Each structure stands twice: as C-alpha cells, then as structure tokens.
Amino acid sequence: MxxxxxxxFKDKNGENLQHTLGVSSFSEYTVVDxxxxxxxxxxxxxxxxxxLSCGVSTGLGAAWKVAEVEEGSTVAIFGLGAVGLAVAxxxxxxxxxxxxxxxxxxxxxxxxxxxxxxxxxxxxxxGEKSISQxxxxxxxDGADYCFECIGLTSLMQDAFTxxxxxxxxxxxxxxxxxxxxLSISPLELVVAGKTMFGGVKxxxxxxxxxxxxxxxxxxxxxxITHEVSFxxxxxxxxxxxxxxxxxxxxxxDK
Numbered sequence: 001m002x003x004x005x006x007x008x009f010k011d012k013n014g015e016n017l018q019h020t021l022g023v024s025s026f027s028e029y030t031v032v033d034x035x036x037x038x039x040x041x042x043x044x045x046x047x048x049x050x051x052l053s054c055g056v057s058t059g060l061g062a063a064w065k066v067a068e069v070e071e072g073s074t075v076a077i078f079g080l081g082a083v084g085l086a087v088a089x090x091x092x093x094x095x096x097x098x099x100x101x102x103x104x105x106x107x108x109x110x111x112x113x114x115x116x117x118x119x120x121x122x123x124x125x126x127g128e129k130s131i132s133q134x135x136x137x138x139x140x141d142g143a144d145y146c147f148e149c150i151g152l153t154s155l156m157q158d159a160f161t162x163x164x165x166x167x168x169x170x171x172x173x174x175x176x177x178x179x180x181x182l183s184i185s186p187l188e189l190v191v192a193g194k195t196m197f198g199g200v201k202x203x204x205x206x207x208x209x210x211x212x213x214x215x216x217x218x219x220x221x222x223x224i225t226h227e228v229s230f231x232x233x234x235x236x237x238x239x240x241x242x243x244x245x246x247x248x249x250x251x252x253d254k
Contacts, residue, residue, distance in 0.1 A: 026230075028252070038206045041214070047227075047249045048213060048220045052206050055247070056223055059086025059149070060209060061200030062171050063094060067145045071095030076135050076143040077117070078159050079150035080108040082223055082246045083173055085115045087147045089219055092116025093212075096145075100138060102131060102155075105243065114222045132161040142168050150174040157183075223247045 008031045009017035040049055051057075059082070063069050075091045077084045080103040091099050092115065101108060101117040109120035119138060126134050136142050142164030148156045151174025160170045200206070212218035226248040228236050239245035 026233075026252075036202075038202050040207070040210060043214060044210050047224065049210070050249065051220050051223055051247060052209055055082045056086040056220065057200050057202075057206060057209060058173060059083045059088075059147075060090040060218075061205060062147060062173055063087050063090025063145075065200055065205065066171050067147070067169050069094040069096050069145055072097045073144040074098040074100070074139040076100040076102065076139070076146045076159070076162050078102045078131075078146070078148045078155045079152075079174070080105075080112050080117070081149060084147065084149035085112060085117075085223065085246065087149060087173075088112060088115040088117050091145070093217065098139065098143075100135060100143065102135075102158075111222075111246075115219060130161075131158045135162040139164070141165070144168060146170045148172045148174050224249055227251065 007016035007018060009019060009027070011017055063075075063086075069075060069091045071094065073094075073096050075087075075096045075098065077087050077091075077100065080088075080101045084101070084103075088099050088101065096116070098119060099117050100119045100121060101112045102121045102123065103109075103112075104122060104124060106120075106122055109117065112120065121131060121134055123131055135146075143162055144164055144167065146159040146163040146168065148159040148170070156172055156174070159172070163170050209218060213220050223246050225244070225246045226236065226239055228248060228250055230250055230252050233250055236245070236248040236250055239248055
C-alpha cells in the first residue's frame with residue numbers, strides 16, 4: 001500500500017505479490033486506499049465508468065484543465081489513439097473552431113470526426129514539408145494548442161514547433177519517451193508560452209465528466225470498439241497490438 005510501501009496482495013504462502021501501477025484491476029477482490037476512490041452515481045453504467053479511470057480522462061483533462069482550450073481556437077493533436085481522441089472530444093466541447101489530427105493511419109480521420117476532428121494530416125503525405133509547416137499554413141502561423149499523445153520524441157519536437165509563437169501552448173501527454181531525449185530551447189519554454197504535461201483531479205473532475213455523459217454532452221460510447229470476456233483477455237491485447245482497438249471492455253463476470 002502507498003502508506004507503508006508493502007504490497008496489498010500475498011500468495012497462499014504469505015509472500016508478497018506485486019501489482020502494476022497500483023491498479024490490480026484483474027483481481028476479483030482488492031484493497032483500495034481511500035485517496036484512490038471516487039464515488040460515482042448509481043445511474044452511471046459500469047462499462048463507461050472504466051473509461052474514466054485513465055486515458056479518456058487524461059485527454060479530457062488536458063483540454064479542459066491544463067490548456068483551457070478557448071472557443072474559436074485552433075488545436076493540433078499528434079496521435080489519434082484513445083488519449084488523442086479524448087483531447088479532441090474535450091476541445092470540441094470547449095468550442096474549438098479547428099481540430100487537426102495527426103496520425104499515420106488514414107482510418108483515424110473517419111473515427112476522429114466522431115470526436116470533433118475537422119482536419120487530418122498523414123505525415124507520410126506531406127512531401128518535402130514538415131508537419132509543423134503544414135500546420136502553420138492551416139492555422140495562420142501555428143495552432144493555439146498542440147497536444148502530443150504518443151510519447152515519440154520527434155513528435156514532441158514537432159508539437160512545440162507547430163504551436164503559435166508567444167501565445168501557443170504545447171501539452172505533452174505521451175509517457176513512453178521513445179527515441180532520443182527531448183531537447184527544447186529555454187527560449188521556447190520561457191518566451192513562447194509553452195507548457196508541459198496535464199492531468200485531472202480525480203475526485204473533483206471524474207464526477208463532472210460522468211454528469212456530462214449522463215447529460216448526453218460527452219461521447220464515451222465511441223471509445224468502446226470491442227468487448228470480451230475475461231477468458232478472452234489475450235484477444236484484447238492482440239487487438240491493441242494490431243491497432244484495431246481504441247478501448248476494449250473486459251467483462252470479469254462473463
């Protein structure tokens with residue numbers, strides 16, 4: 001447990017069992033620290049509640065809480081997975097006028113339209129132009145808000161250079177940090193008004209997202225592309241690796 005540093009699980013011999021990221025969501029029973037519990041309305045469907053634990057809430061929070069996307073502003077999103085699409089959904093709800101999705105998979109544009117994406121860039125079809133050049137041409141010299149949602153260092157650099165000078169904000173949501181370390185000029189950070197990272201306060205913000213869904217404002221249904229029983233959990237991972245799934249609901253009781 002976070003308070004004493006011990007594992008919350010033991011095997012039949014009394015030895016500690018380790019769990020990933022403090023979640024242990026494949027357990028039939030678990031012990032949860034009170035600081036990690038969020039009370040939900042009994043009217044909220046349980047499968048949709050699982051979407052608000054991570055991923056979707058991260059993207060929504062980045063658009064709402066960190067960037068505070070303004071009505072009529074322009075947004076560029078690098079990576080249209082579940083997090084990137086959640087950013088698009090958050091930007092749509094905030095009234096962004098142009099939401100540009102950047103992804104190598106052309107099928108993501110049609111999917112992205114359901115979440116508010118208005119324009120699409122496939123980096124492989126930009127010719128001799130860089131992604132940032134294309135975005136600057138589409139947004140009158142840079143997007144107001146840029147979100148990197150993959151964790152690829154080169155895309156982080158593109159996100160920084162794609163945002164509007166002086167007033168643009170860049171939020172980095174990818175955590176895998178592929179490739180070489182990110183190198184950013186101090187001038188970019190201090191003068192250009194660009195900031196990093198984003199998140200939500202679960203106890204305060206998740207109930208707000210839940211109410212938005214219940215009021216038919218927030219699109220959570222579109223994130224669920226597959227559902228499997230627990231015994232087919234490997235199929236869920238196969239779908240994820242094949243990039244055919246946004247979110248796959250795993251039913252523990254089926």
